[in-house]
Amino acid sequence: MNYIALSYWHLAIASILILANGMISLWFRLGLEKTLAINVVRMLVQLSLIGFVLKFIFVQTSPLWTIALAVIMVLVAGREVAARLTTRLAGWWSYGIGTTTMFFISISTTLLAVAFVISPEPWFAPRYVLPLLGMVLGNTLSGISLGLETLITTLKRExxxxxxxxxxxxxxxxxxEQPVRQSLKTGMMPIINAMAASGIVSLPGMMTGQIMAGADPVEATKYQILIMFLIGGATATGTLLAVxxxxxxxxxxxxxxxxxxxxxxxxxxx
Amino acid sequence: MLKVEKLKVRGLAPVSFTLHRGDVLVVRGPSGAGKSLLLRAIADLDETEGEISLDKGSRSRMAPQNWRKKVRYLAAQSGWWLEDVAAHFADLNAAKRQAAELGLAAKLFDSPVAHLSSGERQRMAFVRALEDRPDVLLLDEPTSALDEQAAALMERKIQALQKEGLILVVVTHSNAEAKRLATRTLTISNGKTEFAAL
Incomplete structure (x- = not known):
């Protein structure tokens, strides 16, 4: 494939843009600069490491390694649900509900895609399974945490x-009944709205990535449509279960x- | 007959008492003493130990929604979950008749809850609490947002319900009101409870 490889210098130039975040935070006293700094570092470390980890796992092509990384991804996603809530269920409940829901929904959606839609060879091919799982997890995570945050704040307020x-x-x-319906709506709205904007306002990340890596745009959009269906279904059922x-x-x-x-x-x- | 046995309310010594039809128990004590918690406990709104029964039916053996239809708690602050007043009532005609006795105009039912004054909302919530014809009414400061005239109508309504054979438990801060309504009083202070018959 013919794509332009990025050097670390190129990334450093682009990183100037993230400084705008910090400056706005300081200027308006938003108090976000500490969180921003920590999260930028987290992103750098996590993404750099995952590059090496994925390279290693792709070379192994063993079901065990694929499953091991999948489990870690699910556990971290469950933790993230609890971490995003300003008020959460006491004890391990938020973490437990987040992780359990995420586990069933993301695994079943990904397996469904691998078994009936994409059918890679072998079926656990990490090159397909792990990015699919990641995209499903990321979106389900937003839906669930939005839904739970809405549920908890509405129950308190009402x-x-x-x-x-x-x-x-x-x-x-x-x-x-009203808080529950409101939370389901809030959890599902972003993905429903994203469908309207996709292709015109937004060119989704995965599709853009495939195109930049030299894939045929028509083929890339087919994958994107598949992903939209997967995350739409996963977000709706995940939000429902967790709420x-x-x-x-x-x-x-x-x-x-x-x-x-x-x-x-x-x-x-x- | 409402029988409360060793009811454990947070911050209070276990409470026991029996009330008969036509009884009005006035509960008094400083703010934060646990008056509202006692009423909430009787309506099963908080988890509490102890036995409560109405006639032959025990609280723990009755489905919660059935218990609360017979033993009705009315909070000091009224709660509303729909936009319009009328939507909160099952039987509008009956509600309008009851509302008239409390000095509320029938047209108030057609307006949004947000347009009612706090005194109007308090009386509307009282009218709503009378739906399902409860046997026991637990009233938490039912006249707190009312002017003298409206409070007098409310007292008269409470006395009419007493004559109909309801059991009433009323929290109030007003000495005069307590004297006019009570057949028994319960004073709560520093976690101790003291009953007096009149």
């Missing part, structure tokens, strides 16, 4: 109204609202 319904004898899920599981945890069998099962992020590290 507490008086919800408890009024409970006191009036409304059933457990009747009383929290319902959390809604169960934040109410109880006597139809009480259990906001006492929440804790502020930072009060305890998971």
């Amino acid at each position: 507490r008086t109204a919800i408890e009024a319904r409970i006191a009036l004898g409304h059933r457990r899920f009747e009383a929290i 319902i599981a959390s809604a169960f945890r934040l109410t109880d069998e006597r139809a009480r609202l259990r906001l006492d099962r929440l804790e502020n992020a930072g009060s305890k590290n998971v």
Whole structure:
């Protein structure tokens, strides 16, 4: 394939752009510069390492190595769900719900794509499986954390109204029906909106990457359409599972609202 | 008959009492003493230990939604989950009749909840609490947002319900109101509870 390899000097020039973030943060006293610095470093280290890791795993082409990396990706994604919440379920619940949902949804979606759509040789071919899994995880992660954040903040904000319904004898899920629907909507909206913009406003990253690496644009768009379907389905089902599981945890069998099962992020590290 | 046995409310010594039809128990005590928590516990809104039964039915053996239809808690701050007032009521005609007794105009039902004053919302929530004809009403400061005239109507309505045979538990900060309504009083202070019959 004929693409232009980037030197580290080229990257250094582009890195000037990220300084704009830091300057805006300082200028308007947003307090983001520390998080920005840490996350830029994280991105640099993580991406550099994953380049070497993927190179190694591609050479091995062993199912064990592929599965090992897949498991690590899922675990980190689950942790990330909990980490993004400003208020989370006390104890290991946010982490547990995030990881379990992410595990079932991302693995089943990726396997579905590999088994029935792409059919690479061998079936676990890391060159296909791992990027697919990564894209599904990244998008499901956003959907789930948006959905859970909305659920928790809405339950807290609407507490008086919800408890009024409970006191009036409304059933457990009747009383929290509005927050649940709002969270599902918020979790699913970004991917639905992304479909409208894709191809005109945005040229998705994977497709652009394939094109830059010399692939036929028509073939690249087919892959992109597949990805949109995969992440659309995965985000919707993942958000649904995580929101319902959390809604169960934040109410109880006597139809009480259990906001006492929440804790502020930072009060305890998971 | 509402029978409360060794109910453990956070910050209070275990509470036991029995109320009969037509009883009005007025609960008094400083803010933060646990008055609202006691009412919430009776309505099963918080997890609490202890036995509560209404006539022959025990709280723990009744489905929660059925218990709360008989034993109804009305919070001091009213809660609304839809835009318009009317949408919160199952039987609008009955609600309008009850509302009239509290000095609320029927046209208020057609307006958005946000357009009602806090006193109007408080009385509307009271009317809503009467739906399903509960046997027990747990009223948390039912006149806190009302002017004298509206408070007088509310008191009269409470007395009418008492005559109908409801059991009422009322939290109030007003001495005069307590004297006019109570058949028994419960004073809570520093975690201790003290009953007095009138």
